[in-house]
Amino acid sequence: QVQLVESGGGLVQAGGSLRLSCAASGRTLSRYAMAWFLHAPGHEREFVAVISWTGSHTYYADSVNGRFTNSKDNAKNTVYLQMNSLKPEDTAVYYCAADSNYGVIVPAPYDYWGQGTQVTVSS
Numbered sequence: 218q219v220q221l222v223e224s225g226g227g228l229v230q231a232g233g234s235l236r237l238s239c240a241a242s243g244r245t246l247s248r249y250a251m252a253w254f255l256h257a258p259g260h261e262r263e264f265v266a267v268i269s270w271t272g273s274h275t276y277y278a279d280s281v282n283g284r285f286t287n288s289k290d291n292a293k294n295t296v297y298l299q300m301n302s303l304k305p306e307d308t309a310v311y312y313c314a315a316d317s318n319y320g321v322i323v324p325a326p327y328d329y330w331g332q333g334t335q336v337t338v339s340s
Contacts, residue, residue, distance in 0.1 A: 218243045219315050219329040226334030229303055237298040239313030239331055247291040250319035253298050255309035264322040274319060303338045310335050
């Protein structure tokens with residue numbers, strides 16, 4: 218079992234930055250690909266970014282590419298999502314998720330999820 222806990226969400230003005238963290242316990246993250254999804258009211262859960270278990274490969278949704286950076290510190294068993302140039306449409310609950318396969322951009326196959334952290338971007 219892997220337990221995931223997100224932190225770092227909050228309220229920020231448009232154009233600002235936040236860094237989300239996802240800390241894992243139970244098992245090392247070094248054998249898991251880690252993804253971020255967002256869930257906005259009235260919408261389906263949406264893919265944001267994924268990083269391979271080594272951290273050497275990343276993939277982003279078009280909507281965040283160039284603004285968000287996904288990184289992984291296996292020694293700290295933590296994944297980070299650096300969010301820059303935030304927009305009001307980025308407002309959502311952000312979840313991290315773990316899976317043994319890299320490159321999965323839909324939520325269903327992910328085995329482990331955090332509880333989510335709220336990000337609110339004001340205009």
